[in-house]
Amino acid sequence: MTRGISTIGFDADDTLWQNEEFFRLTQDLFFDLLRDYAEPDHLAQRLLQSERRNLGQYGFGIKGFMLSMIETAIEVTDARVPASVIQQIIEAGQEMLSHPIHLLPHARAAVEAMGEDHRLVLITKGDLLDQERKLAQSGLGEMFDAVEIVAEKTPQTYIRAFMRHGDGPERALMVGNSMKSDVVPAIEAGGWGVHVPARYEWEIEKAEAPVDHPRFRAIPDLSGLAALVTGLRG
Template sequence: MPIKVIAFDADDTLWVNEPFFREAEEKFASLLEDFMPQHAIMKELYRTEIENLKLYGYGIKGFMLSMIETALRISDHKMPITVIDKIIRIGQEMLEKPVELLPGVEEVLKDLNGDYRIVMATKGDLVDQERKLKKSGLEKHFHHIEIMSEKRVSDYEKLIRHLDIQPSEFLMLGNSLKSDILPVLELGGFGIHIPFHITWVHEQVEHEVEHERFFKVEHIGEAGELIRRIGTNS
């Protein structure tokens, strides 16, 4: 069956995201270095984030709450309120960041539009992702926007049913093998991996992916030609 729907991840596929979290982590660790070495603070923060995913999901607000919780724990609840205030400000600054599109994004979306239904399928906080999409100016390119709390096989099944297509008619592009590519391959769809120079530890996959419907490009600008080639051969 020919490919009908092209789905794009958003964070670190369409626009810059992860570097802002790394920058925030460094600011956070420097605030708390009187209590513990910075590398240990980073580990404690990551542990808190993972434990809190089931409560807060993904996104900056949950990250901010995890920073506060970590700060209170490692200081034995002796953290000055002025430091807590600075932690909140770190999160607010992240929410106020301008959206920085990755090179070639708009050109690819324009190129593919008309030949395929274009979808954004992203994971994260609803309000934050809607804000970034609006700031990006890309909303006009998408037939459908899906903001997911998780990207599991069952979540993609739900999306594909909503789009009224077969898995073999669905192609997903993204920077995360774990969230964007592997679940789609398992369903019977196509995946194009576009690596980003920074990947959150929680999203990293150690093994190499070998699959007849798996493809990789170094830059999103290479995706249009590849998609048409896949469509011809599928």
């Protein structure tokens, strides 16, 4: 194994496969459905407020997003939103839940390369059934030694995951697109955090990069992961 690192954690959505892009497309449809009631910028602000407010109840994922869209539609129309619009929002959410998985560039090669000398753990948050569906469709499931589908990603999440499936966070590295969920808490847990930016970034997942921390790294895409890990000295 690479010196000091025995376990590699991978995020799933927008790290291994596309995700936020489909949320953006559905959000654009939502704006179009309610164009007679509010401007897109106002709708985006109200929808984000609903999502923030509802995370504690609905968690992360498509179902919570769909419920937040319905709630926002009711609010901005003073409960006058037509049932046909509600139906179209539900149908859009159902389409998202059945949308085929599209792996991001270099995802399969990166997972394969890391799996040669490291234990691999998929650590993702969101709806259990949807995350399991996406993993199954991705064709990557058998490459991972363990899968953790969690409600939230905190330092304790990573401590537990890397203690359970590895040699602890000090010898673990987490790879993901979210600074807030994948990188910062993994570093706070004592591990390495590698940021791989996605095309789109959800406002709720934004955080400052810990650029001065010795265990922070950033690469433009997954093609550079193998060389980065090889070069690290824990």
